[in-house]
Amino acid sequence: MTLYLLLTGLVAAERLAELVTARRHTAWSLARGGREYGRGHYPAMVALHTALLVGCAVEPWAAGRPFVPVVGWSALALAVAAQGLRWWCVAVLGPRWNTRVLVVPGLPLVGGGPYRLLRHPNYVAVVVEGVALPMVHCAWVTALGFTVLNLALLRVRVRCEDAALAQAGPVGADGVPAAGRGSSVPAAGAAP
Template sequence: MSEVWFTALVLAVGLERVAELIVSSRNAAWSLARGGVESGRGHYPFMVVLHTGLLVAAVAEVWLLDRPFRWWGWVALVVVLLAQLLRWWCISTLGRQWTTRVVVVPGARRVGSGPYRFVAHPNYVAVVAEGAALPLVHSAWMTALAFTVLNAVLLRTRLAAERAALRELV
């Protein structure tokens, strides 16, 4: 896979993220209009910077450090695609309750179907998998490592906020 194709892949993931933000904004507005309460606002800007940084750094590392495409890049690409499928399964399962922020409508029911039957936070499984695999599609191992470490720190804060907020659900 050439650097150009990798850049196109990262741009496609970036466009997917824009689609997520559109869905998230609509869902957050819907939830807030019904008395939804947002938690964990303080960490959200760091999340935005980290996820944007993943995309920029992956492309920069490939181009600036002349990272080669290796055969295992195909495996990483499959992981990236599976992460997208899992993410959109989460979004469709949660419906209007899904946002990139932690917004909970008091009295709403906690979702236990779809991927939530198997794991409490499947969207974060997708985030972790994608964050490691996307840069590795084209051997950008420094970006994969940095994102993984920083994301682990951030997810600790995010999960604490989310768990506290979800206690409010029925």
């Protein structure tokens, strides 16, 4: 259990690093005429991601959840892979990445890295981590609760991002805003 609490603490520290990075990137975007969208859902996103970490720390202890090696090690591998995908998004988007929805007008598209393959790769990372991190120590209630609430939040978030991008530029033939796939919008769903 101690190692799992250490893991959860490391993820919390990673979240703080994301917030520091996002704050710096927000200043960069605003200095270039960036506009924020969806400010209303941001507090819910912060609360949900905080609740995930609290649930990961509390549920295994309170409910006596065991570490089941086949589940725990597999979940840990997925959680680490999700972190890798998340930071790949951050690296590819550079100062455009953010935990908020910010659009800087006139920037060229970013179509490299995971954005070549997925429309919202950072959300894939969030979904995988939301299941995997709690399951490292069989915190299935936390995994299920986060997943259900996160899917509802992602529905709002993706619509917000797509609308922001649509306002920033034309929609392509595939129905995706031409400014999409990693443009000046943040690495969608980055956990605060």
